[in-house]
Amino acid sequence: MQTRESVLRVREYFIELQTTICNALAEADGTATFSLKPIQTPNGGLAQPRVLAGGQHIEKAAVQFTHSVGDALPAAATERNPHLAGAPFQATAISMIVHPTNPMVPTTHMNLRFFIVDVDEPVWYFGGGYDLTPYYGNQQDCVHWHETASMATGDHYPKLKAQCDEYFYLGHRQECRGIGGIFFDDWTDGGFEASLKFVQQVGNSLLPAYLPIFEARKLEPFTEQEKDFQLYRRGRYAEFNLAIDRGTKYGLQSGRRIESVLASLPPVVKWVYDYQAPPGSKEAQLTDYYLKPKDWLAPNLAP
Amino acid sequence: MQTRESVLRVREYFIELQTTICNALAEADGTATFSLKPIQTPNGGLAQPRVLAGGQHIEKAAVQFTHSVGDALPAAATERNPHLAGAPFQATAISMIVHPTNPMVPTTHMNLRFFIVDVDEPVWYFGGGYDLTPYYGNQQDCVHWHETASMATGDHYPKLKAQCDEYFYLGHRQECRGIGGIFFDDWTDGGFEASLKFVQQVGNSLLPAYLPIFEARKLEPFTEQEKDFQLYRRGRYAEFNLAIDRGTKYGLQSGRRIESVLASLPPVVKWVYDYQAPPGSKEAQLTDYYLKPKDWLAPNLAP
Numbered sequence: 346m347q348t349r350e351s352v353l354r355v356r357e358y359f360i361e362l363q364t365t366i367c368n369a370l371a372e373a374d375g376t377a378t379f380s381l382k383p384i385q386t387p388n389g390g391l392a393q394p395r396v397l398a399g400g401q402h403i404e405k406a407a408v409q410f411t412h413s414v415g416d417a418l419p420a421a422a423t424e425r426n427p428h429l430a431g432a433p434f435q436a437t438a439i440s441m442i443v444h445p446t447n448p449m450v451p452t453t454h455m456n457l458r459f460f461i462v463d464v465d466e467p468v469w470y471f472g473g474g475y476d477l478t479p480y481y482g483n484q485q486d487c488v489h490w491h492e493t494a495s496m497a498t499g500d501h502y503p504k505l506k507a508q509c510d511e512y513f514y515l516g517h518r519q520e521c522r523g524i525g526g527i528f529f530d531d532w533t534d535g536g537f538e539a540s541l542k543f544v545q546q547v548g549n550s551l552l553p554a555y556l557p558i559f560e561a562r563k564l565e566p567f568t569e570q571e572k573d574f575q576l577y578r579r580g581r582y583a584e585f586n587l588a589i590d591r592g593t594k595y596g597l598q599s600g601r602r603i604e605s606v607l608a609s610l611p612p613v614v615k616w617v618y619d620y621q622a623p624p625g626s627k628e629a630q631l632t633d634y635y636l637k638p639k640d641w642l643a644p645n646l647a648p
Numbered sequence: 649m650q651t652r653e654s655v656l657r658v659r660e661y662f663i664e665l666q667t668t669i670c671n672a673l674a675e676a677d678g679t680a681t682f683s684l685k686p687i688q689t690p691n692g693g694l695a696q697p698r699v700l701a702g703g704q705h706i707e708k709a710a711v712q713f714t715h716s717v718g719d720a721l722p723a724a725a726t727e728r729n730p731h732l733a734g735a736p737f738q739a740t741a742i743s744m745i746v747h748p749t750n751p752m753v754p755t756t757h758m759n760l761r762f763f764i765v766d767v768d769e770p771v772w773y774f775g776g777g778y779d780l781t782p783y784y785g786n787q788q789d790c791v792h793w794h795e796t797a798s799m800a801t802g803d804h805y806p807k808l809k810a811q812c813d814e815y816f817y818l819g820h821r822q823e824c825r826g827i828g829g830i831f832f833d834d835w836t837d838g839g840f841e842a843s844l845k846f847v848q849q850v851g852n853s854l855l856p857a858y859l860p861i862f863e864a865r866k867l868e869p870f871t872e873q874e875k876d877f878q879l880y881r882r883g884r885y886a887e888f889n890l891a892i893d894r895g896t897k898y899g900l901q902s903g904r905r906i907e908s909v910l911a912s913l914p915p916v917v918k919w920v921y922d923y924q925a926p927p928g929s930k931e932a933q934l935t936d937y938y939l940k941p942k943d944w945l946a947p948n949l950a951p
Contacts (some may be wrong), residue, residue, distance in 0.1 A: 396921045396922070398920075398921055405921070407921070458818055516900075517900045517906050517909070518906060571705050576916075580913070583886060583890065583917075584890055584910070587886065587887060587890035587891040588890040588891060588896075588900065593891075595682060597819075597820045597891065603821060604921060604922045606820070607887070607919065608921055610919040611919065612885070612918060612920070613879075613916065613917070613918050613920060614790075614916070614917045614918075615915060615916050615917075616885075616910065616913040616914065616920075617701075617915070618708070618710070618907060618911055619699070619907045620701045
C-alpha cells in the first residue's frame with residue numbers, strides 16, 4: 346500500500362462528497378450559497394472550508410474539507426495509538442454541520458476522516474460517522490434516520506450505533522447530545538479497499554438520511570418560544586464541542602485555522618440559568634424520551 | 649492551625665462579600681434582583697448560587713458561594729500538587745461574573761477560593777483574582793481598573809498582573825481574554841492570617857474597581873451593530889470557559905451542580921464565521937490595542 350496513492354483516493358472522494366453536499370444543502374435552502382476559498386498549505390496539503398450563513402432555512406452550515414501533511418502527529422489524534430505520537434502523518438477529512446433556522450428541523454453533524462502515519466509499516470485507519478440532534482422530537486424522523494444508517498452500515502450498525510450513543514454524551518449534563526446515529530474509529534475492517542468502500546457508503550447515505558427530514562419540517566410553523574428553546578438547546582452543542590469533542594481538541598492543539606475548527610459552533614446560542622421544561626411539555630419530552638438511547642429500529646415505540 | 653476554624657473564617661468572609669456584591673449590583677441595575685436558594689450539601693457543605701437575569705443594565709450576573717467537604721480531591725484541583733490527589737479536603741469559594749446589557753460596559757469576573765487538604769500537616773492555599781473584558785475599549789477605564797488592583801495588592805501587583813495576562817489567554821486565538829487584572833494561586837504568603845487579610849483586600853476592592861466603570865458607561869448610547877459585536881465577542885468568553893478554564897474543568901470533573909458551574913456562560917452568544925473587523929475601527933482597536941498586555945499604570949499611553 347502506497348501512502349501517497351491511498352491518501353489521494355480518499356481525498357478525491359471527500360472533495361467530491363463536499364461538492365455534492367454543498368449543492369444539495371444550498372438547493373434545500375433556496376436562497377444562500379456556500380463560500381468557496383481553497384487554502385493551499387505547505388507540503389501539498391489543502392484546506393477548503395465552505396460555509397453558508399444567513400440562509401432562508403439554514404441559519405448556518407459548514408462543510409469542510411482538509412488534507413494536512415504533518416511532521417509530527419499531535420497527542421490528541423493518537424489517544425488510542427500513543428506510540429505514533431510524533432511520527433510524520435497525513436490526514437484528510439470532511440466534516441459537516443447544519444444549524445437549521447426552524448427549530449422543528451434537527452441539527453446534523455457528519456465527519457469522515459482518514460489518517461495514515463508514515464512509520465516502517467504505514468499505520469492507517471478511517472474514522473467518522475453522523476448523528477442527529479433534534480430540538481423537537483419526531484419519532485418518524487428518528488426511525489428514518491436510523492434505518493438509513495442501518496442500511497448503509499449493515500451488520501456493523503448495532504455496534505456503531507452504540508458507539509455513537511457513547512461518544513455523543515455530555516457527562517456533566519448526564520444527557521445524550523441527540524438521538525445518535527453511527528460512530529466508528531480505528532477502522533481498517535477488511536483492508537484499505539473494503540474500508541474505503543464502507544466509508545463511501547456512509548458518506549453517500551448522509552443526504553438520504555437527512556434531506557427528507559429537513560424537507561418535511563423546514564416549513565412547519567413555530568413560535569418565538571420554540572425558537573428560544575432551540576437557541577437554549579444549542580448551548581449543549583457548544584458545550585459538547587468546546588469541552589468534550591476530541592476532534593475540536595485535536596483542531597485546537599494542531600494549530601489548524603481556528604475559524605475552520607470552530608465553524609461548527611452554532612450561530613446564536615442562549616444560556617438560560619436553571620431552565621426547567623414544564624413537565625409533560627414537548628420540551629420535556631426531548632430529554633425524557635428522545636435523548637435516552639433506544640433501539641430506533643424496533644416497532645411500536647410510542648413517545 | 650485548625651482546619652475547621654480556618655475554613656469557617658474564610659467561609660464567613662466569602663458569604664458576607666457575596667451579599668455586599670449582590671446588593672451593589674442589584675442597586676446598579678435598578679430593576680432586577682438576585683435569586684437566593686441555599687443548598688445544604690452533605691457533611692456541612694453549602695452552595696449558594698445567586699443569579700440575576702434580564703435586568704435593565706445587567707443581562708446576566710452570577711455571584712456564587714460554595715463550601716464543599718470532600719473525601720477525595722479531584723486531579724484538576726491539584727495540578728500543581730499532584731501528591732494531594734485523593735486526600736480529604738474542604739474548599740470554599742466565591743465567584744462572580746457580570747454580563748452587562750450595554751456593550752460599552754465591560755464584563756468582569758472575580759474568583760476567590762480557599763483549599764485545605766487534610767493530610768498529616770494540613771496543606772492549604774488561597775487562589776483567585778479578577779479581570780476585565782471590554783468590548784469597546786476605554787483607556788481611562790483600564791487605568792482605573794489596574795490602579796485599583798495595584799492599590800489592593802501593593803508590591804505583589806506586577807507579578808499578579810503578569811500571571812493574569814498569562815492565565816486569561818486563548819492560545820487557539822492568540823488573544824488575551826480581556827485587559828487583565830490580577831491572578832494568584834497557591835497563595836500562602838506570610839501564613840494564614842496574612843493571606844486571609846490579603847484575600848480580603850482583593851475581595852473588597854472589586855466593587856471600587858468595577859462599579860465606577862459600570863456607572864460611567866451603562867447609559868451610553870449604542871447601536872444594534874455594536875450590540876452584535878458584543879454578542880460576537882462573548883463567544884471568546886464561552887470558548888475560554890468551556891475549553892480552557894481550570895475552574896470549569898474542576899467543576900465538570902467534581903460533579904458539582906452543573907447549573908452553578910456553567911452560570912458564568914453569557915446569556916446570548918453569536919459565532920460569526922470568519923469575522924474581520926474593519927481596519928482602524930473601534931472593533932479592530934479592541935484586539936489591536938486593548939487586548940495586548942501592557943503596563944496600564946504607565947502614563948502617556950495613547951490608543
